Amino acid sequence: MGDVGRGLKGLLAAAALGLALIAGAPAEAQNKELRIYNWSDYVDPEVLDAFKKETGITVVYDTFDQMETVETKLLAGKTGYDLIVVTASFLPRHIPLGLYAPIDSAKVPNLKNAWPEIQQRLAKYDPGNKYAVNYMWGTTGIGYNVAKIKERLGNDAVIDSWSVVFDPEKLKKLSNCGVHVLDAVEEMFPAALRYLGLNPDSKNEADLNKAGDLLRKIRPHIQKFHSSEYINALANGDICLAVGYSGDILQAKKRAEEAKNKVEIAYSIPKEGALMWFDSFVIPKDAANPEAALKFIDFVNRPEMAAKNSDFIQYANGNIASKPLLSAAVRDNPGIYPPDAVMGRLYTITPFDQKSQRLVNRLWTRVKTGK
Amino acid sequence: MSARNAAARLGRLVVAVPYLWLLLFFLVPFGMVLRIALSDSATALPPYAPHFDGFSQLGEFLSGLDFENFRLLGDDELYWQSYLYSLRLAALTTLIALAIGYPLAYAMASVSRRAQGLLVVLVILPFWTSFLIRVYAWIGILRPDGLLDAALMGLGLTSEPLRLLNTEAAVLIGMVYSYLPFMVLPLFATLQKLDRSLLEAAADLGATPLKAFLTVTLPLSLPGILAGSALVFIPAVGEFVIPDLLGGPDTVMIGKVLWNEFFSNRDWPLASAVAIVLLIVLVLPLVLLQRARLARGEAA
Numbered sequence: 314m315g316d317v318g319r320g321l322k323g324l325l326a327a328a329a330l331g332l333a334l335i336a337g338a339p340a341e342a343q344n345k346e347l348r349i350y351n352w353s354d355y356v357d358p359e360v361l362d363a364f365k366k367e368t369g370i371t372v373v374y375d376t377f378d379q380m381e382t383v384e385t386k387l388l389a390g391k392t393g394y395d396l397i398v399v400t401a402s403f404l405p406r407h408i409p410l411g412l413y414a415p416i417d418s419a420k421v422p423n424l425k426n427a428w429p430e431i432q433q434r435l436a437k438y439d440p441g442n443k444y445a446v447n448y449m450w451g452t453t454g455i456g457y458n459v460a461k462i463k464e465r466l467g468n469d470a471v472i473d474s475w476s477v478v479f480d481p482e483k484l485k486k487l488s489n490c491g492v493h494v495l496d497a498v499e500e501m502f503p504a505a506l507r508y509l510g511l512n513p514d515s516k517n518e519a520d521l522n523k524a525g526d527l528l529r530k531i532r533p534h535i536q537k538f539h540s541s542e543y544i545n546a547l548a549n550g551d552i553c554l555a556v557g558y559s560g561d562i563l564q565a566k567k568r569a570e571e572a573k574n575k576v577e578i579a580y581s582i583p584k585e586g587a588l589m590w591f592d593s594f595v596i597p598k599d600a601a602n603p604e605a606a607l608k609f610i611d612f613v614n615r616p617e618m619a620a621k622n623s624d625f626i627q628y629a630n631g632n633i634a635s636k637p638l639l640s641a642a643v644r645d646n647p648g649i650y651p652p653d654a655v656m657g658r659l660y661t662i663t664p665f666d667q668k669s670q671r672l673v674n675r676l677w678t679r680v681k682t683g684k
Numbered sequence: 685m686s687a688r689n690a691a692a693r694l695g696r697l698v699v700a701v702p703y704l705w706l707l708l709f710f711l712v713p714f715g716m717v718l719r720i721a722l723s724d725s726a727t728a729l730p731p732y733a734p735h736f737d738g739f740s741q742l743g744e745f746l747s748g749l750d751f752e753n754f755r756l757l758g759d760d761e762l763y764w765q766s767y768l769y770s771l772r773l774a775a776l777t778t779l780i781a782l783a784i785g786y787p788l789a790y791a792m793a794s795v796s797r798r799a800q801g802l803l804v805v806l807v808i809l810p811f812w813t814s815f816l817i818r819v820y821a822w823i824g825i826l827r828p829d830g831l832l833d834a835a836l837m838g839l840g841l842t843s844e845p846l847r848l849l850n851t852e853a854a855v856l857i858g859m860v861y862s863y864l865p866f867m868v869l870p871l872f873a874t875l876q877k878l879d880r881s882l883l884e885a886a887a888d889l890g891a892t893p894l895k896a897f898l899t900v901t902l903p904l905s906l907p908g909i910l911a912g913s914a915l916v917f918i919p920a921v922g923e924f925v926i927p928d929l930l931g932g933p934d935t936v937m938i939g940k941v942l943w944n945e946f947f948s949n950r951d952w953p954l955a956s957a958v959a960i961v962l963l964i965v966l967v968l969p970l971v972l973l974q975r976a977r978l979a980r981g982e983a984a
Contacts, residue, residue: 406727409727
């Protein structure tokens with residue numbers, strides 16, 4: 314559908330260009346178009362409208378629901394986009410390949426609003442914050458169905474630790490109630506390592522094997538390994554618990570509230586700490602309209618625009634100046650903006666090298682297939 | 685004489701078109717995939733380091749040839765087990781689709797011409813909705829306390845949810861449902877053309893309806909059975925959407941393994957090797973079948 318739309322637009326643009334040439338007018342059309350590739354449900358449409366109104370630049374907005382799709386497009390060659398939102402853990406692999414153009418910070422004055430702590434953490438993936446500007450960030454934690462958890466674990470059960478997932482005896486009680494976990498090596502292994510008291514960023518073979526063993530033990534109680542289906546499953550009340558992304562789980566909560574199906578979803582950042590992730594703007598090296606991309610980055614980094622986006626999609630942004638403008642429901646939600654003590658326990662990881670990547674992939678497949 | 689030559693030349697030209705088509709859209713992509721399969725995985729753009737860089741270094745390439753990726757497929761039980769599992773599930777899907785599709789096609793072929801048109805439309809009708817949405821709808825039907833559970837429990841047939849979703853049964857249901865039309869349509873086409881007077885003759889000669897079916901209808905509809913089975917079996921082996929949406933951790937089909945290698949693990953060479961082995965697994969039996977048929981034809 315998106316492809317067809319784009320194809321048609323391309324055709325129209327070509328036709329317009331032809332007409333412009335005949336008329337002898339300068340071919341400005343392509344400077345007036347910005348092609349953005351972002352996660353689905355990840356922007357307030359009003360912000361896009363406001364940008365178009367103010368700058369006269371038409372935004373062609375395409376979405377994806379898996380980072381792997383984006384990466385494959387990037388690695389295969391020309392993507393056709395001017396601005397892409399990429400998850401930070403992919404950056405260290407991409408930047409040395411020269412996939413992105415550096416951000417000209419002189420053209421993005423609103424970068425002065427950037428949240429220093431987020432920038433500093435992001436610099437682990439993008440040294441010197443040269444190529445990526447943070448858009449939103451969040452955590453990978455535990456989402457659960459409040460009523461069902463009470464039913465299985467007792468009225469005073471508190472979900473505040475990874476032990477509910479990684480202790481087989483505890484997880485067993487939720488077994489036939491439905492447990493989903495992310496189908497992502499770089500999310501599940503750090504969490505398992507952290508629970509074992511090891512360095513979540515460890516690339517040591519022995520450590521990874523230990524994490525693999527732990528994951529294998531809890532596998533019989535997991536109904537599904539999937540990176541997006543838990544949103545619907547939680548919202549519909551089909552499952553008890555999911556290990557997932559903060560924003561997705563809060564979205565499930567919102568959907569359940571809107572559906573008025575009496576399903577109450579909650580999100581918890583485990584006390585042992587959780588993985589922090591960052592979705593950031595990058596400009597592909599072959600972008601046709603990098604100027605417009607920079608304008609857009611600057612536009613969404615206006616405090617009021619950043620606040621508007623966060624209020625709409627329920628994620629924390631990387632713009633400190635927007636914090637006072639946020640609605641209380643978002644700002645005071647510890648699942649979105651965790652208190653400082655919790656912030657201190659959040660961790661980040663570096664990417665796996667080729668060898669450890671194959672190792673964890675193998676281990677993970679073993680876990681999933683129960684072999 | 686010259687006119688015949690011209691006709692022959694024209695004939696050759698006509699035959700050349702499909703061959704050219706096969707060459708362009710099958711052999712060339714196959715060669716590209718094979719080249720990647722013989723490469724090393726690398727952090728590069730694109731993410732592999734080819735061993736084969738054109739014909740000038742052919743000698744060097746042949747001496748340095750390594751089948752590491754293919755060897756890995758044999759060494760790691762995950763791969764051949766997924767192949768076997770996919771073949772098993774596809775075979776089951778084909779058998780069930782045949783068991784449901786044959787009576788269906790038979791009944792369709794037995795009614796009046798006008799009713800036939802309507803029934804064919806009904807079989808094709810689901811294609812008017814996106815395949816993905818139809819598979820998604822099965823999630824709503826099969827999920828605990830979903831439509832199926834509500835119906836069964838409402839009728840008092842079961843007392844608690846069946847928990848079908850994310851199991852092999854759910855995948856089978858989804859696959860049989862999705863591929864059934866591909867079984868019904870070729871069967872219907874063969875059965876419809878069947879000469880009914882043969883059955884009358886069989887009856888006149890004292891055959892019971894069952895015997896007439898087994899000795900007349902069934903052998904004559906064999907081409908339809910083969911075509912339908914191939915149309916169901918081949919795509920079913922590589923299916924990955926249905927097991928992804930309806931299956932659980934136990935339903936690892938080779939299509940999903942391939943997806944994982946390509947997208948999640950960025951291991952294009954290994955993914956290409958998986959694809960090539962899958963192709964061989966599918967094409968080899970077809971080639972053998974064709975050979976057997978040709979041999980039989982020559983013998984006769």
